[in-house]
Amino acid sequence: MQHATAEQQALRDSASRFLAQQCDFARHRRRQQQHPAEFDRALWTRMGELGWLGVMLAEEVGGLGQTPQAALALVEAMGGQFVSEPYAPALAAAQLLQTLGKPGQQARWLPALCTGAALVLPAHAEPGARARLTCVQTRAVRDREGHRLDGRKNAVPWGQAADAWLVSARTAGPVDDPAGISLFIVPRDAAGLRLELREGIAGEPLADLVLDGVRMPQDALLGSPGQAHAALEAAHAFLLAAACAEAVGTLQAVLQATRDYACTRQQFGAPLARFQVIAHRLVDMFTQVQLARSMAQLAAQLLDTPGDAATQSLRLSACKAQVSVACHFVGEQAVQIHGGIGMTDELALSHQVRRLLAIERCLGDRFHHLGVLSERVMQGEGLYA
Amino acid sequence: MHAHDLEAEHALRAEVRAFLRTALPPALRAKVLAHEPLAKADYVAWQTILNARGWLAPSWPVARGGTGWTPRQVYVFEEECWLAGAPEVFAFGPKMLAPVLMQHGTPAQQDFYLPRILASADWWCQGYSEPGAGSDLASLRTRGRVEGDSLIIDGQKTWTTFAHWANRMFCLVRTDPQAKPQEGISFVLLDMDTPGITVRPLILLDGAHEVNEVFFDQVRVPLTNVVGPLNHGWTCAKALLGHERFNAGKIGRSLRELRLLKRLAAQPDARGRSMLHDARFAERIASAEVDLLALEQTTLRLIAAAQAGASIGVEPSILKIRGTEIAQQLSLLLVQASDAVASTHVEGLPTPMALVRQYLNWRKLSIYGGSNEVQRNIIAKFALGL
Numbered sequence: 001m002q003h004a005t006a007e008q009q010a011l012r013d014s015a016s017r018f019l020a021q022q023c024d025f026a027r028h029r030r031r032q033q034q035h036p037a038e039f040d041r042a043l044w045t046r047m048g049e050l051g052w053l054g055v056m057l058a059e060e061v062g063g064l065g066q067t068p069q070a071a072l073a074l075v076e077a078m079g080g081q082f083v084s085e086p087y088a089p090a091l092a093a094a095q096l097l098q099t100l101g102k103p104g105q106q107a108r109w110l111p112a113l114c115t116g117a118a119l120v121l122p123a124h125a126e127p128g129a130r131a132r133l134t135c136v137q138t139r140a141v142r143d144r145e146g147h148r149l150d151g152r153k154n155a156v157p158w159g160q161a162a163d164a165w166l167v168s169a170r171t172a173g174p175v176d177d178p179a180g181i182s183l184f185i186v187p188r189d190a191a192g193l194r195l196e197l198r199e200g201i202a203g204e205p206l207a208d209l210v211l212d213g214v215r216m217p218q219d220a221l222l223g224s225p226g227q228a229h230a231a232l233e234a235a236h237a238f239l240l241a242a243a244c245a246e247a248v249g250t251l252q253a254v255l256q257a258t259r260d261y262a263c264t265r266q267q268f269g270a271p272l273a274r275f276q277v278i279a280h281r282l283v284d285m286f287t288q289v290q291l292a293r294s295m296a297q298l299a300a301q302l303l304d305t306p307g308d309a310a311t312q313s314l315r316l317s318a319c320k321a322q323v324s325v326a327c328h329f330v331g332e333q334a335v336q337i338h339g340g341i342g343m344t345d346e347l348a349l350s351h352q353v354r355r356l357l358a359i360e361r362c363l364g365d366r367f368h369h370l371g372v373l374s375e376r377v378m379q380g381e382g383l384y385a
Numbered sequence: 386m387h388a389h390d391l392e393a394e395h396a397l398r399a400e401v402r403a404f405l406r407t408a409l410p411p412a413l414r415a416k417v418l419a420h421e422p423l424a425k426a427d428y429v430a431w432q433t434i435l436n437a438r439g440w441l442a443p444s445w446p447v448a449r450g451g452t453g454w455t456p457r458q459v460y461v462f463e464e465e466c467w468l469a470g471a472p473e474v475f476a477f478g479p480k481m482l483a484p485v486l487m488q489h490g491t492p493a494q495q496d497f498y499l500p501r502i503l504a505s506a507d508w509w510c511q512g513y514s515e516p517g518a519g520s521d522l523a524s525l526r527t528r529g530r531v532e533g534d535s536l537i538i539d540g541q542k543t544w545t546t547f548a549h550w551a552n553r554m555f556c557l558v559r560t561d562p563q564a565k566p567q568e569g570i571s572f573v574l575l576d577m578d579t580p581g582i583t584v585r586p587l588i589l590l591d592g593a594h595e596v597n598e599v600f601f602d603q604v605r606v607p608l609t610n611v612v613g614p615l616n617h618g619w620t621c622a623k624a625l626l627g628h629e630r631f632n633a634g635k636i637g638r639s640l641r642e643l644r645l646l647k648r649l650a651a652q653p654d655a656r657g658r659s660m661l662h663d664a665r666f667a668e669r670i671a672s673a674e675v676d677l678l679a680l681e682q683t684t685l686r687l688i689a690a691a692q693a694g695a696s697i698g699v700e701p702s703i704l705k706i707r708g709t710e711i712a713q714q715l716s717l718l719l720v721q722a723s724d725a726v727a728s729t730h731v732e733g734l735p736t737p738m739a740l741v742r743q744y745l746n747w748r749k750l751s752i753y754g755g756s757n758e759v760q761r762n763i764i765a766k767f768a769l770g771l
Contacts, residue, residue, distance in 0.1 A: 259769055279765040280758070286769060287703050294682035315678070322679045373671035378662055380651065383674040384643055 008073040015052075015077035022046070025348040028082035036197060037205040039119075039161035044085060048116025052087070057094055061106065062114035068238060068303045072245040076296070079249020082351070084204040086121055086158040088242035092235040093120045093166050099231045100183060100223035109164075109185075120185070122235060123153035123165040123209050131364030133236050134176045134229070138211060140169035140184065146218040147171070149184065149192075149211045159207025160195055163188055167209065168232060171225045183228040184220045191215070201358035202351065233309070240316050240363050241303055244296035244323045247359045251289045251330050254352050258282065258334045278337060285330045292326035295319040314376060318383055321369040327360035394461045397454070401462050405469040408434050414470040418645070420735040420743050422593065423472055425508070425550045431472045432505045441503055442479040449487070449495075450503050456631050456688045467637025468644070475547075477509040478502035482555050485572065485621045489613035498574070510577075512542040512556025512599060513622070519544075520759045522557070523566040523619070527601060529558035529573065536560070536573065536611065538581075538604040544753075548584050548597040552577050561616050572618035574610040581605070591745035630701035631688050633754075634680050634708030642715045643673060649719065649734055652726040660725045666718075673715055680707045699767040702760040709750035709757060716744040 022043060031037060047053050055071045057063025064070070075088055094113050097106060097120070112118035129135035138151025149169050156165065164187045173180025186193065192214040195207045222228065259282055262273040272278045299319040302312050331353040335342035342349060360366075376382050413427055435441040443459050445451030454462065467473075474480070479502055486495050501507040518525040527540025538558055548554065554575050561569030577584070581604040586594045613621050647670065650661040660666040684704055691697045723737040730736060735743070751757040765771040 259771070263771065273765075273769075273771040276762075279769075279771045280761045282769055282771065283761040283764045286764060287706065290700065290703055291679040291683055291707070294686045295679055297686060298678075298682045318675045318678050321675050370668050370671050370675070373674065374664060374667040377647070377667040377670045377674070378664065380647070380661070382647070382671065383678050384640060 005069075008070055011070060012073040012077045015074050016080060018050070019077060019081040019083060023081045023083050025082055025351070028084070028348075028351065031084075032203045036160070039158055040085065041116075044119070045116040047085075047087070048114060051114075053090065053116050054094070054110075054114030056091060057098060057110060057114055061110035063110075068241065069300050071238075072241055072296075072300045075242045075245040076249040079246035079251075079355075080253045081249075082348075084157075084202070086119075086156075086161075088239055088246070089121050089157060090119060091242075092239050093122045095238060096122060096166050096183065096222065096231055096235050097185075099234065100228065102219070102222075104219070105185065105222065118163045119158075119161055120164045120166060121156050121159060121162045122168075123156045123159065123186075124168045124232060125154045127152060127154050129154070131368050132176065133232060134178050134181070136168050136170045136181050137175055138167070138169040140171045140182055140216075142171070143215070146216050146220060147182075147184065149186070149214040149216060151211050153209040153211070155200065155206045155208065157200065157204050157206055159209065160197055160205065165209060166222065167211065168228060169211075173226070178229040180226045181228045181232065182225050183222040183232070184216050185222060186211075186214065186216060186220065201361060202355040204358070233313070236363070237303055237312065237316055240320055241296070241299035243359050243363055244292070244299045244319050247323045247327055247356065248289070248293050248296045250352055250355050250359065251292055251326055254330055254334045254349060254356065255282075255285050255289050257349050257352075258285065258337050262337055272337065281333055281337060285333050288326040288329050292323045295322045314373065314383060317364070317369040317372045320364055321366045321373070324360045324366040324369070327356040328366075331356040331360075391457075393455070394458055397458050398461050398465060401465040402469070404438060404440075405465060405471065408438065409469055409471050410434075413472065415733070417472055418470040418641075418733065418735070420739040425547075428472055428475055429505050429508075432474060435474065436503050436505070441474065442483065445479070445483060445499075446487070449499055455692060457685070457692065460631060460684065460688060463632055464637035464640065467635075467641045470641070473638075475508070477511050477546075477551075477555075478507060481511060482509050485555070485612060485624055488624050489572070489621050491609075493609075494574075494612065507553050508547075508551045510545050510548040510551035510554045512545055512548075512554045514544040515541060516543050520756045522622070523570075525557055525559060525570070527556070527558045528562065529560040529571060529606075531560070531608070531615070532605075534608050536571075536606045536608055538573070538575070538601045538606060540601050542599040542601075543587070543596075545584075545597045545599045546595055548577070548599050549586065549594070554599070555612075557618050557622060560618075564616065567619045569616055570618040570622075571615050572612040572621035573606060574612060575604065575606050579604050579606065589746065590748070591742040593742070593746065595746075630697075631684060631691070631704070633701050634684055634704035635712065636677065636681050636684060636708065639677055639708070639712050639715055642712065642719065643670075643677065645734065646670060646673075646715060646719050646722055649726065649731075650722040652722075652728070652731055652734075654725045655727045660722045666722070669718055673711065673718065676707070676711050676714070680704065680711060683707075699763050702755075702764050705754065706751075706757045706760050712750055713747055716740070716747045720744050 051064045052074055054063030055066045056068060059065045071091055078087060097109055109120060113120060126135060126137055140147040140149050153167060164185050167184050167186045168181055169184060170180050171182040192212045194210040198206050200206045262278055262282060263271050265272050299316055302315055334349060335353055341347055344350060416423060432441055442450060443452040443454050443462055447453045483499060483502055486498055513522060515525050515527060529536040529538045554577055556573055557570050558573055559569050560571040581602040583600040585598045587596045587598060588594055651659050653659050687697055687700055719740045723740045
């Protein structure tokens with residue numbers, strides 16, 4: 001089994017130092033008070049200069065040509081700081097362009113994505129899809145010039161800042177059919193497209209895309225019609241692994257803050273940590289962080305382990321199920337051990353707890369993934385033969 | 386289940402499987418999988434077979450009869466043994482006493498005792514716990530008084546597992562009553578047939594005779610049976626706790642029980658349905674599988690870090706806590722599943738009563754070897770600095 005290489009650890013550590021300076025809690029709070037939220041182009045460009053935005057892309061287009069593990073090391077570092085920028089989704093979009101894009105599309109977008117000059121984000125999830133990747137109801141109907149898109153895409157983080165979105169739409173098949181899903185690159189000025197803005201669980205800006213007769217020319221299609229599912233599945237796997245990595249960074253920060261608080265806060269003439277009930281609770285949090293770290297590492301390994309796709313997806317479900325428990329448990333206990341102060345908006349911890357909740361809710365929570373696993377158990381299969 | 390084997394593990398796994406297919410006697414395997422109580426002769430038979438293959442004590446140095454395997458390979462070996470339905474190797478000799486002797490014993494002690502452990506010529510028990518010293522081991526009161534070249538031991542041990550099968554005991558006795566609790570203790574080897582030793586059975590809540598009380602009444606032991614310097618027994622005892630930590634989760638055992646659980650849950654009830662097809666029960670199985678995968682990955686992660694040269698702190702205490710919690714949960718699910726099965730006996734599966742006995746017996750898992758609460762204290766102190 002591989003574990004984080006020295007190179008990845010060095011990358012994560014230097015990223016942590018950079019982010020601690022650039023993305024501290026004061027900046028986070030200032031930005032949360034902005035309405036509408038303003039995308040930090042300067043930071044994004046800096047990430048491009050550091051090579052982070054093209055970390056997995058080929059060197060020919062300006063990328064670093066690294067493995068997903070390197071990208072996930074960066075995501076973990078971001079989890080420990082206050083970074084709400086849509087880093088993992090942007091990487092997923094770049095991967096989709098690299099996998100499905102025609103040479104012209106790649107030449108147009110990939111170099112600009114590497115530098116941060118352009119932002120492209122995936123817009124796949126739909127309302128009520130309940131984390132099912134194949135649940136695509138947005139239709140793309142063939143017309144003379146290309147396709148006409150109608151439907152709704154849900155909760156794209158920093159969606160309003162994107163120059164274009166990768167919108168999935170059904171060119172054939174019923175709602176849950178893996179075949180018949182196509183991917184279009186839709187620019188922000190497309191006629192018939194409307195954005196509805198709202199805030200996510202952790203205060204991050206979200207955009208819902210409402211597509212009302214959006215006409216896209218034929219060259220907006222990525223890859224062959226109806227064949228986007230495999231690439232979307234790979235992007236989904238990356239995003240799941242990224243959610244786990246971000247969780248680990250956040251969990252570690254929350255555990256550390258809670259441990260430090262319990263060692264300094266005095267009640268009944270002693271630090272909280274002297275009370276065994278508190279000490280054991282912290283140990284249970286520590287245990288959950290360790291288990292989450294192991295599963296995040298497994299998720300990262302699964303991304304470049306060749307093997308049966310069904311087994312891979314099942315194991316990713318197990319990773320998210322376990323990491324979700326950690327998000328939930330560690331978040332709740334951190335607030336509990338902090339007591340009243342843990343409830344307040346002014347404490348950085350409460351923002352991290354909300355971030356943990358957001359991670360838990362995204363891409364299917366424990367309930368969802370245990371459901372997926374239970375179905376397989378009922379068929380006489382499961383994680384173990 | 387082993388999608389992450391490296392090449393070296395992959396080859397070993399195949400070799401171990403092939404060995405188990407031919408070497409493990411079918412009757413013994415059936416007994417283990419049916420969760421029937423094993424006799425001492427069953428354990429001795431299996432350990433003799435393992436020893437003939439050179440695999441009884443894989444973690445020992447090669448010069449002493451070990452294999453030279455990496456910790457990861459030892460893990461693979463143990464997992465395959467569990468899954469095949471092999472009896473567990475009795476830990477007291479090969480896994481607990483042997484590392485202490487290798488680290489602190491005299492050459493004479495090593496040369497005499499180590500080969501006898503491999504040959505199953507000696508069967509060891511562990512004399513640690515006392516009526517007033519369980520998790521708080523340092524408050525033990527059994528006394529050892531030096532008289533010439535002997536130690537005269539008086540006192541009592543309890544929870545002494547399989548003392549009634551053992552011909553020897555390694556134990557902790559207080560040899561300096563004036564010293565601080567952890568400082569006046571010695572690590573002593575004794576023959577169970579020494580005059581003055583009485584073994585009395587303690588029957589546990591599952592009805593089994595596993596543990597005993599052992600009384601010492603002026604038991605005379607030569608001073609050459611002390612391991613390490615007199616009054617330095619606590620160091621030996623701590624060394625013992627440091628070994629075999631990566632297998633503390635006993636994941637192979639839980640994987641075996643998980644397999645049994647799935648087979649049992651697939652058996653029809655009186656209406657021809659099964660627990661496996663009850664979504665609520667299937668989710669409990671799925672949940673146990675996730676728990677096991679997370680523990681397995683944590684174990685492999687710690688082993689990988691150790692093999693890469695990182696110093697591993699108290700993280701293995703997590704493996705003990707989670708491993709025992711999961712095993713206990715599985716033992717409960719097995720009882721629930723067996724309760725639903727219509728036929729009173731299914732070939733190759735444990736009886737409902739055997740599973741109830743296992744459920745009851747396995748309450749011990751979170752108590753022995755440093756209770757799970759003590760493990761939490763250890764993590765709190767050494768990993769979190771509380």
